[in-house]
Amino acid sequence: xxxxxxxxxxxxxxxxxxxxxxxxxxxxxxxxxxxxxxxxxxxxxxxxxxxxxxxxxxxxxxxxxxxxxxxxxxxxxxxxxxxxxxxxxxxxxxxxxxxxxxxxxxxxxxxxxxxxxxxxxxxxxxxxxxxxxxxxxxxxxxxxxxxxxxxxxxxxxxxxxxxxxxxxxxxxxxxxxxxxxxxxxxxxxxxxxxxxxxxxxxxxxxxxxxxxxxxxxxxxxxxxxxxxxxxxxxxxxxxxxxxxxxxxxxxxxxxxxxxxxxxxxxxxxxxxxxxxxxxxxxxxxxxxxxxxxxx
Amino acid sequence: xxxxxxxxxxxxxxxxxxxxxxxxxxxxxxxxxxxxxxxxxxxxxxxxxxxxxxxxxxxxxxxxxxxxxxxxxxxxxxxxxxxxxxxxxxxxxxxxxxxxxxxxxxxxxxxxxxxxxxxxxxxxxxxxxxxxxxxxxxxxxxxxxxxxxxxxxxxxxxxxxxxxxxxxxxxxxxxxxxxxxxxxxxxxxxxxxxxxxxxxxxxxxxxxxxxxxxxxxxxxxxxxxxxxxxxxxxxxxxxxxxxxxxxxxxxxxxxxxxxxxxxxxxxxxxxxxxxxxxxxxxxxxxxxxxxxxxxxxxxxxxxxxxxxxxxxxxxxxxxxxxxxxxxxxxxxxxxxxxxxxxxxxxx
Numbered sequence: 246x247x248x249x250x251x252x253x254x255x256x257x258x259x260x261x262x263x264x265x266x267x268x269x270x271x272x273x274x275x276x277x278x279x280x281x282x283x284x285x286x287x288x289x290x291x292x293x294x295x296x297x298x299x300x301x302x303x304x305x306x307x308x309x310x311x312x313x314x315x316x317x318x319x320x321x322x323x324x325x326x327x328x329x330x331x332x333x334x335x336x337x338x339x340x341x342x343x344x345x346x347x348x349x350x351x352x353x354x355x356x357x358x359x360x361x362x363x364x365x366x367x368x369x370x371x372x373x374x375x376x377x378x379x380x381x382x383x384x385x386x387x388x389x390x391x392x393x394x395x396x397x398x399x400x401x402x403x404x405x406x407x408x409x410x411x412x413x414x415x416x417x418x419x420x421x422x423x424x425x426x427x428x429x430x431x432x433x434x435x436x437x438x439x440x441x442x443x444x445x446x447x448x449x450x451x452x453x454x455x456x457x458x459x460x461x462x463x464x465x466x467x468x469x470x471x472x473x474x475x476x477x478x479x480x481x482x483x484x485x486x487x488x489x490x491x492x493x494x495x496x497x498x499x500x501x502x503x504x505x506x507x508x509x510x511x512x513x514x515x516x517x518x519x520x521x522x523x524x525x526x527x528x529x530x531x532x533x534x535x536x537x538x539x540x
Numbered sequence: 541x542x543x544x545x546x547x548x549x550x551x552x553x554x555x556x557x558x559x560x561x562x563x564x565x566x567x568x569x570x571x572x573x574x575x576x577x578x579x580x581x582x583x584x585x586x587x588x589x590x591x592x593x594x595x596x597x598x599x600x601x602x603x604x605x606x607x608x609x610x611x612x613x614x615x616x617x618x619x620x621x622x623x624x625x626x627x628x629x630x631x632x633x634x635x636x637x638x639x640x641x642x643x644x645x646x647x648x649x650x651x652x653x654x655x656x657x658x659x660x661x662x663x664x665x666x667x668x669x670x671x672x673x674x675x676x677x678x679x680x681x682x683x684x685x686x687x688x689x690x691x692x693x694x695x696x697x698x699x700x701x702x703x704x705x706x707x708x709x710x711x712x713x714x715x716x717x718x719x720x721x722x723x724x725x726x727x728x729x730x731x732x733x734x735x736x737x738x739x740x741x742x743x744x745x746x747x748x749x750x751x752x753x754x755x756x757x758x759x760x761x762x763x764x765x766x767x768x769x770x771x772x773x774x775x776x777x778x779x780x781x782x783x784x785x786x787x788x789x790x791x792x793x794x795x796x797x798x799x800x801x802x803x804x805x806x807x808x809x810x811x812x813x814x815x816x817x818x819x820x821x822x823x824x825x826x827x828x829x830x831x832x833x834x835x836x837x838x839x840x841x842x843x844x845x846x847x848x849x850x851x852x853x854x855x856x857x858x859x860x861x862x863x864x865x866x867x868x869x870x871x872x873x874x875x876x877x878x879x880x881x882x883x884x885x886x887x
Contacts, residue, residue, distance in 0.1 A: 276690050283682055284699045290760070291702055293725060294714040310725045355607035362600040376870075377615050382821060383845040383862055387625070387855055388618035411614040414607055443595035472707045474824050479850065490709040494828065497713055504717055511710035522705040523698065 291515070298322070298508035305504050321509040330513060332485060333492040338517075340402060340488060341470040344409045348466045349421075349459060352414045356421030357447050361430075371422075374415045382412070382475055390479060400486050408476050413466045420465065424458025425451060464521070471518060489514050622859045630856035640856070647860035656836065657844070657861070664820060664841040667751055671819040674759035676812060679766025684796075686767065687774040697771075704764040712828035715757045719743040747837035750830050754838070757825050762818060766811045773807035774800065816872055820865070841865050 297305055301318050304311040358364070359371060389408060390399075398404030428451055436446040452459070474490040481487055487495075496510050626647055628640040651657040686697055703711065718725050721742040730738035743753045777800065785795050801808070823842040826832065832839035832847065839847070841861065849858035 273690070276685065276688060277692075279685060280690065280692065280696050283685070284696050286760070287700045287703055287764075290711065290714050290718065291706060293718060294710070297714075297717070306723050308723065308728075310723075310728050351606045351610060354603040358600045358603035362596075364600055364604075374611065377611055383823065383842045383849075383865070385615060385618045385622070386846070387849050387858055387862065388621035389614075391621065392614075392617060407610070407614065411610050414611055418607060442591060443599055468705070472709075474709055474827075475846070490707060490824075493707075493709050493713070497828070507713060508717075511707075511713050515706050515710045518705045518707065519702060522701060 291519070294508050294511055294515070298505060298512050300505060302505060318505065321506050322513065325506060325510045325513060328496075329484065330489075330492065330510065333487050333489045334513070336402075336487060337471055337489040340405050340409070341467050343402075343406050344413065344470040345463050345467045347406075348410045348414050348417060349463050351410070352417035352462065352466075353421050353452065353455075353459065355414075356418045357425050357451065359418065360422045360425035361433075361447075371419075374418055377411075377415045386475065386479060389476070393480060399480055400482050402486075404480055405473075405477060405488070408480070409470045409473060413469045417462050417466055420462045421455070421458055424455045424462075427458075428454050467521075468518060622862050625855055626859035626863045628856050630854070630859070632853040635853070635855060643856070647856050648864070650857060651860055651864060656839075660839055660841055660844045661864075663747075663751075663837075663839070667755065667840060668816065668819040668822070670751075671755055671758045671762070671822070672812065672815050674755060675762045675766055675815045675819070678759060678763040679811065679815075680770055680808070682763065682767040683770035683774055684800075686771050700764050700767055702764075703761050706761070708761060708824040709828060711761055712757055712825045715753070715760070716829050719753045744830055745834060747834070750834070750838045754822075754825050754829050757829070758819060758822055761825075762815055766815060769807055769811055770804060773804040777803050813872060813875065817869055820869060820872075 296312075296314065298321060299317045299319060300311065300314040301316055304314050359367060364370070393399045393404045393408075396404075398407070432450050432454070433443075433446040436450050437443065441449070472490065473488070474494070477488040477491045478494070481491065493510055493514055497507055625640075627642060627644060628634070629643045629646075630640050634640045682700055686693060686700075717723075719727075721727065721740055724743075726743075727738045727741050730741075742749070744750045781803075782795055782799055785799055790798070821842055822840060823846070826838060826840055826843050827846075830838045832843045842865070845858050845861040845865070848854050848861060
């Protein structure tokens with residue numbers, strides 16, 4: 246990495262005349278080489294997963310990898326879906342969407358309060374909220390399990406939804422707070438002068454302006470819930486309540502030899518998120534940019 | 541990713557930033573030319589005073605309440621309960637009968653004296669640290685690369701995001717297949733590149749090899765978040781500062797060391813700490829790729845805790861392990877708090 250960054254950067258106006266054209270070209274070549282390698286490293290496992298899922302069985306288990314199948318075996322997707330994956334997909338989707346909707350709303354209210362008001366002990370409150378994010382998940386797994394059993398929330402949507410929210414809200418508050426701080430106070434002041442209440446000013450002016458931040462935050466919360474494995478594994482016991490990560494893990498254990506089917510299941514699991522990502526990546530990068538700097 | 545030069549350096553504060561900010565959100569300038577709300581009748585002075593008092597005194601707690609209720613209402617009790625359990629004999633028999641004997645620090649003595657747990661702590665620390673270094677080097681490197689103008693930059697930006705979008709279970713699964721000793725594409729690639737010792741190389745038979753494989757997966761999934769955040773920080777550096785240094789004859793390495801790195805330090809520190817915490821908590825990838833094996837040699841702290849609690853059903857010992865982990869991470873938290881104390885953001 247250091248090698249490339251010390252190479253000649255391609256500038257709009259060449260300032261340093263000592264640098265020869267050849268060196269600059271070499272630097273640019275280095276940049277592209279590293280870019281291609283990083284791109285391949287990032288995307289190859291996804292490509293390989295997709296490819297394995299549609300290869301004929303004989304071309305999966307080969308000593309020399311087959312990079313393009315002779316024919317496409319799409320039928321695995323039908324098989325996987327027929328094996329209850331639609332239920333798991335629906336479970337995961339319902340839980341992730343609910344967590345995202347409620348979690349982002351709740352975090353937005355708190356994030357606004359922490360961005361705009363002078364509260365006593367605000368600094369400590371912010372740190373304690375962040376500290377909850379630093380708890381190892383396993384720390385809380387054991388007593389959480391006991392609480393959920395007592396509340397009779399094991400093996401239920403509510404149990405998982407509430408649990409996921411308690412973990413994703415802290416970071417969501419921090420991300421959103423950063424965005425709210427980025428919106429100039431003057432806009433709200435103008436609304437207040439015009440007779441808006443503080444809450445009205447927040448609701449009608451700040452929240453709409455923070456759209457990208459809220460989108461980014463929603464993606465973070467959604468992916469966290471969609472991905473969650475440990476709590477779902479521990480809290481659910483019936484097949485009908487399983488979420489995708491748990492189902493996939495069980496699927497892997499049961500069909501350890503059928504790599505094609507496992508990859509088809511993994512693809513079905515990954516695809517919705519990837520499509521979602523490609524769809525919103527501009528907003529996300531914008532959001533990450535603002536959140537990271539000000540959070 | 542594509543930050544136009546005019547938005548750089550005026551991200552917040554003065555109203556001059558507002559037009560570019562509004563333009564970026566895509567909501568247009570409507571909100572700026574006048575408040576979108578209807579003008580209301582002026583209130584009576586007493587009502588207005590009440591309103592102001594409500595806004596100042598009651599609104600903030602009301603806004604905070606739901607979040608704090610969910611966070612502390614749920615996380616608070618489990619934390620205290622874990623602490624309490626760690627001083628008790630909470631094996632299966634005790635849990636069933638409901639009578640847990642107070643055993644003092646016995647559980648802690650066990651995890652400190654037991655050779656296996658000493659190994660678990662060591663392995664967790666070394667593995668976590670290696671993953672942090674890998675994540676940071678790759679993340680910062682990719683961020684520096686993406687900060688340079690070259691064709692295909694946006695495409696690369698999208699591609700490096702994909703590992704983050706991939707669910708961890710799916711990622712661990714495909715990588716496990718890629719690391720297969722006989723039919724894995726990793727061994728094929730390494731052998732093809734001339735490293736013949738990788739022909740039929742078994743990645744999961746020894747702890748060191750297994751940790752290398754797991755580490756690759758962990759870093760692969762965690763570098764996008766770091767790269768993206770660092771990139772954001774890099775793009776907030778005003779270009780004229782770097783330009784001025786270049787005119788003064790600073791080499792690229794000098795510019796990196798004396799300008800770029802100091803200016804992104806706050807974000808850099810946050811990323812180091814966050815990735816430390818995430819990598820100490822690694823569970824999914826290890827659970828799926830080795831389940832702590834072979835012979836419990838890849839048992840990191842989170843796996844050991846899970847195993848103690850849900851396989852051996854010794855909740856007391858598991859709680860002690862959990863508290864030990866919390867204490868370690870608290871140390872990190874203290875470092876974190878110190879690091880951002882200078883940051884005036886946290887007023």
